[in-house]
Amino acid sequence: MATALLAAVAVVVGFFIGSVGVGGVLLIPALALLGGLDIHRAAATALFTFFFTGVLGTWLFYRRGSIDWRMAAPVCAGSMVFSYLGTLVNSLLPPRPLALIIAAIIVFAGVYVFFPPKSHGPGRTGKETWLLGGVGALAGFGSGLSGAGGALFSVPMMMALGFVPLAAIGTSQVLQMIVALSGTAGNLQFGGLDFATAAWVSALSMLGVVLGARAAHAVSALALRRLAGGLCMVSAALLLWRSL
Helix, strand or coil, X not given: CXXXXXXXXXXXXXXXXXXXXXXXXXXHHHHHHCCCCXXXXXXXXXXXXXXXXXXXXXXXXXXXXXXXXXXXXXXXXXXXXXXXXXXXXXXXXXXXXHHHHHHHHHHHHHHHHHCCCCCCCCCCCXXXXXXXXXXXXXXXXXXXXXXXXXXXXXXHHHHHCCCCHHHHHHHHHHHHHXXXXXXXXXXXXXXXXXXXXXXXXXXXXXHHHHHHHHHHCCCCHHHHHHHHHHHHHHHHHHHHHXXX
């Protein structure tokens, strides 16, 4: 029963990664509550799976012309080192404080998808490269620390800076690959992950990404956000209950 529920969550996670950019964070409590992994291995395993959803999501958004590589390049560059540093901090934290931090991040994700900042244009300024590099650094560190996909951090920040939502989500697909590679390198050095679970969870998440990418270009964004926000709140409550 728990395995079937985890499989369903994996598809849902992929769907929200592809549709609203924020969804990967839901996988961490699912791996801890349903997969029997401790919080450190759950975060590391989740982060590893985002490489595969990132590859597929990047291809799907690229085919539709929804990736601006001038935006994606500095974000990814800024994330490389900081994702690795985030995994170092993760390995130093005791399980309960780490679980509480992740739960707080999930609550943030839920609030964000319910009340996203409004974009006011493409956000082109002379300082754009530095701003996007800073977004990548913060997103990379947050991803390495929590195991959440980089989109959870990059999409809200990019929208707050004035970048259009679809371009921000497209950039987040590319970012997933970079933070997953850098973060996994750190996790293999400082801890470990469950490759067997990651294999089948990744496959199901990729199925969800295909469905989510289609929805992002066709379905009401408001309806998708409300559903994702509700799931984030429920997941955070369950993780807090388990931790406390």
